[in-house]
Amino acid sequence: xxxxxxxEKCGVMLLPDSVLxxxxxxxxxxxxxxxxxxxxxxxxxxxxxxIGNLIGSNDSDPETSCAPIGxxxxxxxxxxxxxxxxxxxxxxxxxxxxxKWLREKPYPYAEIRPVMDTTLDSQEEASYLDRLRKSMNRxxxxxxxxxxxxxxxxxxxxxxxxxxxxAVAQQFIHDPNDRQxxxxxxxxxxxxxxxxxxxxxxxxxxS
Numbered sequence: 001x002x003x004x005x006x007x008e009k010c011g012v013m014l015l016p017d018s019v020l021x022x023x024x025x026x027x028x029x030x031x032x033x034x035x036x037x038x039x040x041x042x043x044x045x046x047x048x049x050x051i052g053n054l055i056g057s058n059d060s061d062p063e064t065s066c067a068p069i070g071x072x073x074x075x076x077x078x079x080x081x082x083x084x085x086x087x088x089x090x091x092x093x094x095x096x097x098x099x100k101w102l103r104e105k106p107y108p109y110a111e112i113r114p115v116m117d118t119t120l121d122s123q124e125e126a127s128y129l130d131r132l133r134k135s136m137n138r139x140x141x142x143x144x145x146x147x148x149x150x151x152x153x154x155x156x157x158x159x160x161x162x163x164x165x166x167a168v169a170q171q172f173i174h175d176p177n178d179r180q181x182x183x184x185x186x187x188x189x190x191x192x193x194x195x196x197x198x199x200x201x202x203x204x205x206x207s
Contacts, residue, residue, distance in 0.1 A: 006096070012107075013035055015053070016053075018053055019176060059108070072092075073092050135196045138200070139172070151168075165182075
């Protein structure tokens with residue numbers, strides 16, 4: 001994903017209780033006319049648009065109804081039906097801050113700024129990755145082995161601690177408030193601490 005150029009302005013799909021993490025995937029059905037136009041223009045351009053978590057009731061004013069941090073995603077596959085609606089898979093690329101909402105389009109459209117993760121030194125990185133994997137495997141100990149193998153494969157592909165934290169959050173964290181909180185946390189150490197604690201509580205009791 002590092003080779004992708006992130007646009008300075010981008011369309012934003014506003015969805016209640018919806019958080020896309022970098023490296024995560026979100027299936028979407030596009031049916032509103034404004035979002036159909038957004039998708040058409042995205043496909044003709046850089047094949048990217050953002051997901052914004054709608055936290056207010058008035059989606060016509062995203063400045064007051066959208067969380068300040070979202071994610072920009074890359075359209076991986078899109079299929080248009082005869083009625084003009086589309087089903088697609090959006091792959092998360094990077095966190096973004098919605099700097100300014102613009103009125104140039106009939107759909108939500110914003111100036112965006114990439115939000116970069118903090119970095120850990122190599123020793124701390126290795127320690128956190130080991131702890132996260134152990135906590136995850138413990139939480140999955142009651143599941144079929146195929147589930148455990150798939151999640152470990154996802155972590156192997158993710159690589160660095162920030163990407164691994166996002167991959168685990170995408171799969172394990174379901175509360176929309178916790179998901180948004182993690183999305184807004186650029187400090188990898190804090191994300192890792194939260195996830196390890198969550199997984200340890202989710203795992204089988206040792207008593």
